Amino acid sequence: MKQKMNGFFAAGLTITALLLLLTVVGAFWTPYDPNAMSGSEKFLAPCLAHPFGTDNFGRDILSRVMKGAGTTFTVAALTVLMGSVLGTLIGALTGYFGGIVDDLLMRLGDVLTAFPSVLLALVIISLLGPGSKYNVVLALGLVFIPSFARVTRTAFASARDVNYIKSARLMGASSARILLIHILPNTLNVLLPAITIGFNNAVLAEASMSYLGIGVTPPDASLGYMLSEAQGMFARAPWYALCTGAVIVLFVFGVGLIGEGLQRRSGEVD
């Protein structure tokens, strides 16, 4: 059994690492200028010179995917960073101290998590103004706070009355020290899978919003926006949509497998 648990983790890590490599390289170098047009090279099917083919302007799709994956990854990573840091902070404070604020915030969180994240993010985006990369991060980050808060709150609340925490308190350790040094490391086995799930939700939500034209828009083309471009020329250049879509799918699949591996290792197949 132990062997198979790590199978998921290893496979996921391999896929994710390869895509990350593609993304990091793409930040510094792409085979072609992703926006360079070429009248003589329109709608080329995948070949050696253009492994993913070219689009209606003769732009190299591999170069565009490498840049687009960078945007998608950055948005998802920043979103998860914002959601997990603020969510963990709220979860830690409410879980550890409890009280009426805890009750109120958790009730609010219950209502908020009932709403699909894309719907909430759309509402926030329409208030902030569509089109900017940072507004997308802000909208999605806000939407993800309650789910992180809920996961960590349970962990912190159950640690509150454990003996070693009680003794730390008796020895005069400050609350900040107890929360950060003693409890936080013990929440990692619920926090890490939550981060992988959050990352995937962020990638999918960003892709959906950009596909709809209200997420990230050019010049910061993300994979979702590229798919909406690709849909219009599916009959002429199916490789555009297929290659772009495949990168999104592999990204989410890879991180999903990592999450699966983590969950199985910590012994809770949820």
Added chain:
Amino acid sequence: MKYAARRIASFLLTMVIVSFLAFMAFDVISGDPATALLGTEATPEAIAALRTEMGLDRPLGVRYGEWLLGFFTGDLGTSYVYHQSVSEIIAPKISVTLLLSFVSFLLILLISIPLGLSAAKRSGGALEAAGTAFNQFCMAVPPFFTGMLLSYLFGVILKWFMPGVFPDLSTDFPGAMRHIFFAAIAIAVPRIAMTVRMLKSTIQSEMRKSYVRTAISRGNDRSAVLRVHVLKNSLVPVITFLAQTMAEIVAGGIVVEQVFAIPGLGRMLVSSISNRDYPMVQAIVVILALWVVLSGTVADLVNQRIDPRLRLGGDR
């Protein structure tokens, strides 16, 4: 009964809060609708006259009350873009979105329940690992990508429906249903994967409980124990999950309606956000929120019928 009354009261309270937030948010952010309608070059007198005509010079509370009442009388204001009554534009779109949601929900139920039950019986082995990996893969495919592939395969190549042209629901019902069916598949695929996963883990953790072990050790048939005891006890979390599915279908619909050019609420919401048509956004957001909160409430009411313990504990 007392529980039901409390649950319905909390449903109403949630809706009032949600609608107030929607009203406030768009009222504050959108700035002055009169200026939005007339443009920035309009004279202050013209704007003031229109403000009075639209009733914008009255207190916020009064306007919120009237707007809320509009959901019952059908007067939700005028769209900035179409210059038509919001409720007249929205009404025909509700039936399209409802139809799409019900077909998606039906697909999810019909496919994921048998799959989930058979997945729960398997544990360990290469087949289980392959199933889990395939499940993760299905969750990774964004519905709009599935939608693009389906509309190319079944629309452009096989010509089973016309991509981009949605038939009129009343004159060509079968044609419209074909369109909706493929859109529903796109919405359902990742959700089926999640439901199978949830069913599997719920049933398996129930199977590990001691009453099941006792029943089996007393010589009861394994699958009979599953059917008679385990399924009944797994029902409560499953129903809560299905309510969540209802909500997620709405979100999936927003994107997939765009792919298939289905004139539903989601598509209208997206174009209204792009056009900054706030009266439309407000109304659609509240209708979608009603859908989400209502499905959660119904699930809770059903659950307390199934499991009497929930009536004593109050909320879960």
